[in-house]
Each structure stands twice: as C-alpha cells, then as structure tokens.
Amino acid sequence: MATASTAQKSTWRKIYEWHESRLPIVTYLDHVVGTKYPAPRNLNYFWNFGFIAGFMLLVMILTGVFLAMNYTPHVTLAFDSVERIMRDVNYGWLMRYLHMNGASFFFIAVYIHIFRGLYYGSYKAPREVLWWIGVLLLLAMMATAFMGYVLPWGQMSFWGATVITNLFSALPVVGKSIVTLLWGGFSVDNPTLNRFFALHFLLPFVIVGLIVLHIWALHLPGSNNPLGIEATPADKVPFHPYYTIKDTFGVGAFLLVYFAVVFWAPNMLGDADNYIPANPLVTPAHIVPEWYFLPFYAILRAIPNKLIGVLAMFGSILVLFVLPWLDTSRIRSATFRPVYRVLFWVFVADCALLTWCGAQLPEGLPLVLGRVGAAWYFFHMLILMPVVGWLETPKPLPASISQSVTGG
Amino acid sequence: MANTAPAHSMHGDGADGDTRRDFLLHMTIATGVVGTAMMVWPLVDSMNPAADTLSLSTIEFSIAGLKEGQDITVVWRGKPVFVRYRTPEELKSAQDVDVKDLRDPQTDASRVKKGHDAILIVVGVCTHLGCIPLGQKATDPRGEFGGWFCPCHGSQYDASGRIRKGPAPANLEVPPYTFVNDTTVRIG
Ligand code: HEM
Ligand code: FES
Numbered sequence: 147m148a149t150a151s152t153a154q155k156s157t158w159r160k161i162y163e164w165h166e167s168r169l170p171i172v173t174y175l176d177h178v179v180g181t182k183y184p185a186p187r188n189l190n191y192f193w194n195f196g197f198i199a200g201f202m203l204l205v206m207i208l209t210g211v212f213l214a215m216n217y218t219p220h221v222t223l224a225f226d227s228v229e230r231i232m233r234d235v236n237y238g239w240l241m242r243y244l245h246m247n248g249a250s251f252f253f254i255a256v257y258i259h260i261f262r263g264l265y266y267g268s269y270k271a272p273r274e275v276l277w278w279i280g281v282l283l284l285l286a287m288m289a290t291a292f293m294g295y296v297l298p299w300g301q302m303s304f305w306g307a308t309v310i311t312n313l314f315s316a317l318p319v320v321g322k323s324i325v326t327l328l329w330g331g332f333s334v335d336n337p338t339l340n341r342f343f344a345l346h347f348l349l350p351f352v353i354v355g356l357i358v359l360h361i362w363a364l365h366l367p368g369s370n371n372p373l374g375i376e377a378t379p380a381d382k383v384p385f386h387p388y389y390t391i392k393d394t395f396g397v398g399a400f401l402l403v404y405f406a407v408v409f410w411a412p413n414m415l416g417d418a419d420n421y422i423p424a425n426p427l428v429t430p431a432h433i434v435p436e437w438y439f440l441p442f443y444a445i446l447r448a449i450p451n452k453l454i455g456v457l458a459m460f461g462s463i464l465v466l467f468v469l470p471w472l473d474t475s476r477i478r479s480a481t482f483r484p485v486y487r488v489l490f491w492v493f494v495a496d497c498a499l500l501t502w503c504g505a506q507l508p509e510g511l512p513l514v515l516g517r518v519g520a521a522w523y524f525f526h527m528l529i530l531m532p533v534v535g536w537l538e539t540p541k542p543l544p545a546s547i548s549q550s551v552t553g554g
Numbered sequence: 555m556a557n558t559a560p561a562h563s564m565h566g567d568g569a570d571g572d573t574r575r576d577f578l579l580h581m582t583i584a585t586g587v588v589g590t591a592m593m594v595w596p597l598v599d600s601m602n603p604a605a606d607t608l609s610l611s612t613i614e615f616s617i618a619g620l621k622e623g624q625d626i627t628v629v630w631r632g633k634p635v636f637v638r639y640r641t642p643e644e645l646k647s648a649q650d651v652d653v654k655d656l657r658d659p660q661t662d663a664s665r666v667k668k669g670h671d672a673i674l675i676v677v678g679v680c681t682h683l684g685c686i687p688l689g690q691k692a693t694d695p696r697g698e699f700g701g702w703f704c705p706c707h708g709s710q711y712d713a714s715g716r717i718r719k720g721p722a723p724a725n726l727e728v729p730p731y732t733f734v735n736d737t738t739v740r741i742g
Contacts, residue, residue, distance in 0.1 A: 308685070332632055
C-alpha cells in the first residue's frame, strides 16, 4: 500500500506495481475471487460444486488438447487412433481415462450444483439471468459430451450419433434438411465425424466464455446461502482465504473419488459395445447413451409419438429457463418450505428413477415406470411449483444469518 | 471534450431522424446486415453434402440370383437398402391390408414397380430414429406383421415395409430406383 516509501519496497514489489499499474490483473482477480469479494459466512459444502465443475473443465481441456495431438478424425482411422493412444502413446491411457471419466465427473459436479440451486432457490430473483446462463452451460456441456463420445467411432458412438441426430427429423417440414445438414451426407459418416471433432474442440472454449458471464452475473447479487435470506455485510467473509481454502479442500476430496475410478474402474461408467468398431449396417441390440443422458432418454422413450417425445425431451431442460416464474414462492431456501422440501426429494428420486429406466429396454415395467417418471417430472415443474408456492405456509425466516445461529 | 464532434441529436439540418447522418447510418446498417447474411449462407451451406458425397449417390446391382423368399442388402449412400423377393403369401398379406387402417396410408402397388410386384426395395433405416431393423436374415425376428422389427424402440413393419406398430411415424422409405432390365436395378 501507499504507506511504504519507494525506498523500502523490494525489487519484486516494484516490478509487481509497475506491471499492475499497466495491467491490473491481480487487483481484478482479487475482486473476482479474492479478498475483495465478500461471500456469506454460512455456505455449506454444496457450494463447493461450482468451483469443482470449473476445475473439471480445466482437466477436460488439458487432457483433451493432448488427446487431440494423437487422435485422427477419419472413419477408417479414428477407432485405431484411440486404441493407439491406449496402447502405444506414453501415458495415452491416462489421458484417455482421465478425459473419459472426467466427462462423467464433470456431470456429477454440475448435477449436484443444479440440485443445490433447486433446493436453496438460487434461481429466484435477483439471480434469474445467472440461472439462465447455467442452463445454457448445461446445454453446451451436453452437446460437447455427445460429440466427444462420437469421436472414438465405436458402435455406441455411431449409433448414438445416428439416434440423436435423427431426433431433429421429428421437426415438421425442415426436419429432414436439418439432419442432412448435420450429417453433411445421407447418413452419419466421415463428414459428420470431422465436424463433430471441430465442434468438440471449440465448444469447451465457448463454455469458458459462458462461465465468465456466469460469474459476472453472480457478482452483482453475490452468492445465495443455505438460509436463502439476504446476507448483510456483517454476515459476509472475504472469498479469499475463507472459500479458496474450502473449495481447494472440496476439489481434493472430489479428486480422490475421481482418481479411484480412473485407476481402478476406468470402464465402469462406459459401455463395452463402444470397444467394437462402428458398423453402419448393424445396430447393437440395445442402444444406451452415457449415464448422464439417461433421464432425458427415458423421457424420449416414454412417449409413443416421435415428435411429442422429442419435444418432451428438449422441454424437460428448456422448462428450467422459466422455473424462476413457475415457482411462485418468494421464500428461497427449502429449509423454510415444509411442503416443497418433501417435493424436492421426491423430484430427486424421480430423476433417479428416470435414470434407471433410461438404461432398460423400453418394454414392460421399465416402460411403465418411465412413463410415470416422465409425467411426474412435468407435473412437478408445471403444476406443483406454482401451486405449492401459493398454498404453502412457510416457516418464519430468521432476521439475519447471525441471528439464526445465536438465536438473539 | 472540446475536440469531439457534437452529439448526434444536436447536429444536422432536418427534423428528428431525418438528417444526412441518419441516412448514412441506416445505409451502413443495412449493408452490414445484408453482407453478414451473404456470408452466413456459405458457412451454413458448406455443411451440406459436398459434390463428391452427392456423386456417390447412384448404384446398380443385379437381382438375378435372388430367389423367392430371399433377401439381400445393398449399400446406398452409406445406408442399407433391403431387397426382398416376396413369396406369394407375403405379397397377398401386403396387398390385402385395408389402407385406411394404416398410420402412413400407402397401397402395396404404390411401393413397387409395375410388373415386378414381388420385388420390394426399401431403405433399411427405421423412420423413428434411424436404427437398422431386423428381418433380413432368416433367423431374425420379423415382428407381428412379417416384415421387419426395429430393436431400438420396437417399431414393426409389414411385408410392404409399412409401419404397423411402435413409435416410427412413417413407412420404410422407397428409394428412387428403376429396373434397367429384368434383373438389374439402379438406385439413385
Ligand atoms: C466440456 C469439456 C469436454 C467434455 C465434456 C468432453 C467429453 C468427451 C467425451 C465423453 C469423449 C469420449 C471419451 C471416450 O469414450 O473415449 C471425448 C473424447 C475426446 N475429446 Fe473431449 N470433452 C471435453 C473437452 C475436450 C477438449 C477441449 C478437447 C480438445 C481440445 C477434447 C478432445 C477430445 C478428443 C481428441 C477425444 C477422442 C479421444 C477419446 O475418445 O478418448 N475434448 N470427450
Ligand atoms: S429407431 Fe427404430 S424404433 Fe426407434
């Protein structure tokens, strides 16, 4: 600070100040994630998952760039180039298993992050735009992961790509032309693989841009908190060192689980069929997407009409955009909403049920349960959210965060 | 700042929105919009099938060896095409269907070439989400209607390739083809 005279400053300090007066990047970061960003003092561990998701994105970009150095996006070479990464490239197996399972753990972090928001009402005013950008991030992640899964060009890659791109053919009039445009041909083929690689490389950086907007939108109102009430300046602590240390600890714990899977069960979350090279003339008996797409796949299959099934599947995500207005309660945290709190856990169970159904053959009991699950999903979002908000009597809110602890 | 130009609204000679500067501004915006649109289309269209991909879209094959009750699969535009020489019973079952009862009403006659009624040629891609239906091999399940059965979400097609049950909205597509002579077919 300005109290020390120039003579007393170390050379490093002088270099730092010289640079900072020309590009104040440290000052800027200090405001964004440092000592100048006040965060509520009562954040619990569910608030770690945004940071963890960001960390996983870096892992994906880093491992992805090194995979791309050895990967060949051509139908006759792609599968073998991935096998070469696994067998011949130094530590190639590590890069690939980190990347493959990294996608799963990225989704685990983001899904917990989203459910955190649903429980504590983080989507409500004044955080609607922040929430929107979150939904966009989810969509961008899904597109990225879908196209990445096509790259190794195994049977699931090929047939997953075929089924998902064909979803667009359900659209009236323009559907067929859109699918041809996506494929660059008359079926999923080399042009498709090529463009998916280009987009798979690009989209993560679009995600980085969206994260910047996400953080920007976060910083105006600041973080929500487990009580969902406004945090007064007295109830806030600087992000650094309080939350930098807590987030680092959380990343460490998360990485333990991630590495355990990478090293001991790297193919646990994958599908064995994807180690069979793509064959455009034979469809595998049972096509399943990666686990993180299963609930949406279950919704798609729950409906026996193609167009409505596709609309319901996309709708299940798009409905999140209007959630801030579907939820008519002004109380944010489910802690003070006795009815919503129960419904929240039912909704979590519903998503788990849909995940299970999505992995089964669509007949018999799984099909029935899938239909019930899909119906409940929309019933929860479209009917229960507004109605419960009107009818429920919330518990009294504490006057401040410190009052909730001291009781005084 | 003394050296900057006066603010836009304070400058000019006409009424609001009617100055030469406004005109130039609107012209610039219009040119920009048209120019951008002219650039976006080449970008989008570059993703459509390229000339070499399109040129692969005609094939010719012989059905001389095909016997009654047999199927062959040929590849056209990267997709399987099912060719089935239907038995008289299959043919009759396909012709006897009341078209009004169908989801995608088409007569069997409109799906084959005159004089080659027994030969059915359809694109072997499920019209639901693009899986390859089973039924080309004698050991394959053919569904309740004696045609093809899609394992992905359970669509069932009859001996004319018409959708009869399951989520698919339309009949198996009949590709554009001609009989070059009695035993040679050209698709595309
Ligand atoms: C949002 C971040 C990302 C996600 C969610 C993601 C997801 C995936 C997934 C699920 C796969 C298939 C893994 C497999 O089954 O083998 C994959 C493969 C691949 N990804 Fe990514 N990825 C991301 C970022 C990147 C980036 C930034 C690059 C390059 C700069 C990249 C390059 C690759 C390559 C070359 C492959 C093919 C090799 C392989 O299959 O292991 N990825 N990605
Ligand atoms: S792709 Fe054939 S039934 Fe869905």
